Amino acid sequence: MNTTNPNTFAPESRNLLGINGFKLSKGNKVTVIGAGAFGGWSSLYLLRKGFDVTLVDAWGAGNSRSSSGDETRVIRSTYGGNEFYFDLNVRALSLWKENQERWNKQLFFNVGVLWFCYERDTPQLDDSIPFTKKHKQEYEYLSPDELSKRFPAVHTGDLHHAYLDPFGGYLKARESMQQVHNAFLSEGGNYIQAYVRPGSTESDRMSFIELSNGEQIKSDLFLFACGSWLGKLFPEVLGDVITCTKQEVYYFGTPKHESELYDKLPAWIDVDGKDFYYGIPGNQQRGFKIGVDKRGEIFDPTDGDRIANPNVLSNAKKFIEHRFPGLRGAPLVENRVCPYENSPDGNFIFQSHPEAANVWFLGGGSGHGFKHGPALGELVANSFS
Numbered sequence: 001m002n003t004t005n006p007n008t009f010a011p012e013s014r015n016l017l018g019i020n021g022f023k024l025s026k027g028n029k030v031t032v033i034g035a036g037a038f039g040g041w042s043s044l045y046l047l048r049k050g051f052d053v054t055l056v057d058a059w060g061a062g063n064s065r066s067s068s069g070d071e072t073r074v075i076r077s078t079y080g081g082n083e084f085y086f087d088l089n090v091r092a093l094s095l096w097k098e099n100q101e102r103w104n105k106q107l108f109f110n111v112g113v114l115w116f117c118y119e120r121d122t123p124q125l126d127d128s129i130p131f132t133k134k135h136k137q138e139y140e141y142l143s144p145d146e147l148s149k150r151f152p153a154v155h156t157g158d159l160h161h162a163y164l165d166p167f168g169g170y171l172k173a174r175e176s177m178q179q180v181h182n183a184f185l186s187e188g189g190n191y192i193q194a195y196v197r198p199g200s201t202e203s204d205r206m207s208f209i210e211l212s213n214g215e216q217i218k219s220d221l222f223l224f225a226c227g228s229w230l231g232k233l234f235p236e237v238l239g240d241v242i243t244c245t246k247q248e249v250y251y252f253g254t255p256k257h258e259s260e261l262y263d264k265l266p267a268w269i270d271v272d273g274k275d276f277y278y279g280i281p282g283n284q285q286r287g288f289k290i291g292v293d294k295r296g297e298i299f300d301p302t303d304g305d306r307i308a309n310p311n312v313l314s315n316a317k318k319f320i321e322h323r324f325p326g327l328r329g330a331p332l333v334e335n336r337v338c339p340y341e342n343s344p345d346g347n348f349i350f351q352s353h354p355e356a357a358n359v360w361f362l363g364g365g366s367g368h369g370f371k372h373g374p375a376l377g378e379l380v381a382n383s384f385s
Contacts, residue, residue, distance in 0.1 A: 022357060024220060024384045026050035031209065031219040033196050035061040036068040037370045038362045039225030040180040041377030046223075047189045049381045054190040054217065056209075057226075061181035062174035065301055067227050068370060069174050070249060070336050072280045072289065074267045075371040076113045076168040077137065081127035088375050090135050095374035096171065103183060107176045111282075112266035113168035114151070115139075116323070117161050122271055125163050132165075140164040153261050155325050170267050170280045171371060180373075192217075196226075198233060198359075206356040221384065225362040228301040228341040234361070237353060242363055243342050246299035248312050251287030251334040252320060252327060262288050262327070270323065277319050287333045288324075290316055293367060299339055306337040340367045348372075350380065 024030070028051055032043040035057035043055040062069050075093060079085040093108070100107045115125055125139070132138045142164060144156040156162075185191060195212035208216040224230060231242035254262040263282035270277045276293035283289040292312060313332070321328040343349055343364030353359035362380060369376075 022221075022352065022360075022384065024051060027052055028220040029054070029218070030221045030223065030384075031056065031217055032223045032225060033057075033209070034224065034226030034229075035181055035191075036066050036177060036225070036227050037373035038227070038365065038376055039223070040068075040177055040184070041373040042223060042225055042362060042380045043189060043377075044180055044184045044187070045374075045377040045381035046384070047184060047187055049385050051384075052190075053184075054192060054219070055181075055184060056192045056194055056196055056211065056217075058193070058195040058212075060193055062177035064306070065339070066177075067339050067341060067365060068177045070338055071173060071286050072170045072283050073173045073370040074113060074168070074269070074278060074280060075108065075171050076165055076267075076269070077131070077135075078113075078115070078125055078128045078165065080124050083131055085372075086128060086131040086135075088372055090137070091378070092372045092375035093167070095378065096371075099180075099183070099374065103179055105179055107172050107179065109169045109171070110167070111169040111264075113165040114154075114266040114268040115163040115165070116154075116159055116268065116270045116272075117163065118159060118272060120160055122163075124271055137165075137167045140166065151265060153265060153324055153326055155323055164266065168267065170283075172284065173370060196233070201353075201356045201359075204355065204357050206353070206359045220358060222359045223362060223380070224359065227363060227365065228299075228339045230341065230361060230363045234353070238361065238363075241343060241349065244299050244301050245340045245342060246296040246304065246309075247292060247338045247340050247367065248296065248308055248316070249289060249291045249336040249338055250308070250313065250316055250332055251283065251289050251336075252330040253333045254288050254330065255326060258326065262324070270319070275315070275319070277316065277323075288320075288327065288330070290320055291338070292316060295340070295342065299337070301339045304337070304339075306335075308335045338367075340365070342366045348376070350383075 030051045031054045032039050033056050047053045077086045077089040096108045142162040147156050147162045197210045199208040208218045228244035231238045265281040267280045278291050280289040346366040349364035
């Protein structure tokens, strides 16, 4: 989610505006490594620009090790005073709607996003208000009494107010990535399931990448968008830039006599300035979802076990019972681990390899990248055209 880092883009990410100086011609060969939210969408939009695109992934789109492998993700525009991210999400939401109509498959669920605010002044929300007015996507202010009347499942005793963003909601995650992948294939893209090792660099270019099946691929452009694995593939460049943390997600069973009360809540975010719990009720019949946005322990995305930390789970249960008293004693029906690929300041990274002009990195999703996927993919494709 990354509600804690509403910063501006890192300086190198200005390249997303199309001023990277590395241009391609139609028919040039592009290889994208990583079929997640960044790589999958980038490969699709690069293909639509007329490039010859090959996509490579070790385990496939929406796999359980990836940051895109859970069931759902929140989509919201709120980034404090960061207008660029707000605008980027507005564009992303438009593209989500456009593509789901093209594919005749619902991926965006407009249930709204409910923000729980503890103080009168909440910069994370307040500073976005001018942008909501600019885009005619204004939030609704709710006093504790109004919040209780609208959403009686919510305990409001320690809240100053809430904001309801009626334009947000949630996205299918795993299914979206598989749908993007299917579209990529149906529109003429090439896909290889294999692990990648960077090849040698000569004369300011990487000549090839090596696959775990023994093949070598040559390309005019290599775009590495492989999430938490970026730092492992390029330790000398990104080892201290991209770090992976273990972020836990839980699904609780709702009471049998009032499950609809909880399933019909908006997606929600608790702005406590500490844990930043968030949730997606209903959640495709998986249960009442709560995620922990506070950065967890360092995690190995390849070999790390997806097992809940008892202390993190215990604290999440305490929060659930406080904020949603009707869920006291609710059973844990499922848990997942979402590996965050964190950049130092939470901003996305789009930059070239310092020693290979035809090698580019796209990453640093930092828990808030998924929803931006189509807009980032479009920007990346435009920047090389």
